[in-house]
Amino acid sequence: MTMTDDEIRTIYHMIERYHAKYLAAAGVALPSLERGKGYTRDALTLVYLARDYPDTHVVSKEELTSFILEFFPGTTDVQQARHLAAQKGWYILSGTRGDLTSRELKAGEYQLKALEEPYPGFRPQRRQVAAGDWWEAMKADYDYCCACCGSREGRPHRYWKNTVTVLQMGHRDPRRPLTPDNTIPQCEKCNRPDRNWWLYDQNGRVVGLSSAAPVLRCDDALRREIWALLDEEFGKKR
Numbered sequence: 001m002t003m004t005d006d007e008i009r010t011i012y013h014m015i016e017r018y019h020a021k022y023l024a025a026a027g028v029a030l031p032s033l034e035r036g037k038g039y040t041r042d043a044l045t046l047v048y049l050a051r052d053y054p055d056t057h058v059v060s061k062e063e064l065t066s067f068i069l070e071f072f073p074g075t076t077d078v079q080q081a082r083h084l085a086a087q088k089g090w091y092i093l094s095g096t097r098g099d100l101t102s103r104e105l106k107a108g109e110y111q112l113k114a115l116e117e118p119y120p121g122f123r124p125q126r127r128q129v130a131a132g133d134w135w136e137a138m139k140a141d142y143d144y145c146c147a148c149c150g151s152r153e154g155r156p157h158r159y160w161k162n163t164v165t166v167l168q169m170g171h172r173d174p175r176r177p178l179t180p181d182n183t184i185p186q187c188e189k190c191n192r193p194d195r196n197w198w199l200y201d202q203n204g205r206v207v208g209l210s211s212a213a214p215v216l217r218c219d220d221a222l223r224r225e226i227w228a229l230l231d232e233e234f235g236k237k238r
């Protein structure tokens with residue numbers, strides 16, 4: 001089924017009111033309705049699921065995909081509904097095993113359950129909540145890709161094909177706060193094993209250490225080389 005621009009805006013503004021009243025404080029992020037010349041997939045997905053709220057409809061993935069396809073030609077497989085639930089905290093039920101399920105739903109079906117409460121058990125990523133709009137703008141600047149490995153948000157990871165890429169705020173220098181000039185988008189795979197050891201440039205390249213820990217993992221020869229250099233620099237002062 002198709003929707004007019006008026007319908008889309010009306011429903012989005014309803015969602016916006018519920019979000020402000022019930023969800024914002026829980027750390028659920030409201031996707032912006034538009035970016036550049038068109039709507040965002042996240043907003044379209046929410047709007048489609050929220051039709052006739054609170055008497056929402058069961059929506060199949062195929063139906064959702066064909067709706068999104070009108071705005072994004074070439075769309076083949078819409079992951080937004082899962083993503084909005086598990087990652088962003090919207091209370092969307094899914095019939096797919098492993099997700100929060102509802103017995104009434106079949107695999108590949110979704111239903112928006114409530115706009116008055118977040119997805120059960122949702123824990124916002126504190127970093128993302130504090131960031132606000134610049135983070136969305138930054139992801140757009142990086143074409144929604146991880147600065148380090150290039151995996152694109154919402155798409156299968158380049159190397160872990162069964163993992164849908166989620167972009168997180170990665171530190172360029174972990175010793176400083178996550179301000180815009182100290183942040184790069186990183187996928188979970190690149191961000192998680194980072195261990196706060198590295199300094200990155202804006203393009204996700206490692207340009208230094210932010211911890212002495214990796215030195216201990218170097219082989220003997222390299223550690224002796226480092227030792228000698230540091231001894232030369234600091235030995236006399238000690």
Ligand SMILES: [Zn+2]
Nearest residue numbers: 146149187190
């Ligand atoms: Zn990555």
